[in-house]
Amino acid sequence: MTHKISFRDVVKTFPMKNGTFDALGGVSLDIGEREFVTVVGPSGCGKSTLLSMAAGLVEPTSGDVVVDGRPVTGPGPDRGVIFQQYALFPWLTVRRNVEFGLQLTSMPAKERKARADHAIELVGLTDFADALPKTLSGGMKQRCAIARAYAVDPEVLLMDEPFGALDALTRVQLQDQLLDTWSKERRTVMFITHDVEEAVYLANRVVVMAARPGRVHSVVDVDLPYPRTEEMRLSPEFAELRNRVWYSVYHQDPAAAPA
Template sequence: GCGKSTLLNNIAGLDNPTSGNIYLDGKPIEGTGVERGVVFQQYALFPWRTVLRNVTFGLEMQNVPKQEAEDRAMKYIKSVGLEGFEHAYPKELSGGMKQRVAIARAYAVNPEILLMDEPFGALDAQTRVQLQQELLDTWQREKKTCFFITHDVDEAVILAQRVVIMSARPGRIKKVVDIDIPYPRTQDIKTSPRFVELKNMIWDEVYQEFLEIKK
């Protein structure tokens, strides 16, 4: 309840801030735009469209020629490990596979910024770890700016270059922690002393907020 999703929705242009402005490359954000791709927790796929057609949707809105849109969509379908499922419908996919489709769709429009609102929060632990690693691998290739919301401290430390901790209501930026663990990263780093140190530091800040709420 500190305003994480509200902040993301404002950056995405889905909501308007009650005061102040949000700037992207020096220009105020006014509404949605193709330079921002959004991945929600609950997939938000079109059930009547195949995997391929879900991924090409944003490209169709940009009037990208059909063959180019399909070629670009297939590139990202392959990159998230769904080659062979391009003609399947969402009802035929597991939760993790649906989220892969949503990630591929966001990447396909070539956004400057990828906005991800707890995209792995509803998945089982094994699938979550797998998609974290796939996101890290994709980021290594694409080098897109990613604004990623999570309440999982482990997830924040393994993915991020910078972790922004928000305070409880009213939501404020409480602390910014630079994550100085080098890339490429794998799940093995979770046992490293520096990972544990950063995790404990961030968790302590979050726990202090919990204690403040209970007062």
């Protein structure tokens, strides 16, 4: 498998008033091209810091972060980033929000609109393309944020708990929407979550992090076919994988050596 994202012995130390905090303690991880990888772990394990490094928003104290064979030196259009907060411009329509990143390029207006409309269709918001964010539900706002990331045509999607603030039903619906979109576009996805069931349902592989310092505790292969369905979520095979990841997250030996 071709590696799309690689972390090599990544260490991140933050200065504190009374010393330092070791957020990451030597993380090595490869994410393959077109792979959907979820990352879970206890609070303080550095999973969001790891994603921010891939996005070019945080620099490692030591070690290397590589995307497409090139060291990450900052943000770039090859990586779309989606956070828990929607960060939409309230005075712009859905289409204008989705077009925003494209306006920073020399792309003609007609092509920008066509690209935005395609992304909006992918996330099922065509009927709301001319609506303002204040008229949208939380789930629709997050779909708009996902469409905005897709519109710039990134090869990698970096998603930091994008459904964490949503109610349970909307969350499940957006999981299915995301997988449907991913099956059509097949971009590489690194998805941070604190929800074990969500991690298993979405991923090809689940990376379980350990904390203090953050490191890879274990990696669980999810050998379930796509498309994922409600019936699959209720299956014994899914339950076994969920329980395995749950145990890895919540029954870690604090003294265990990094994986």
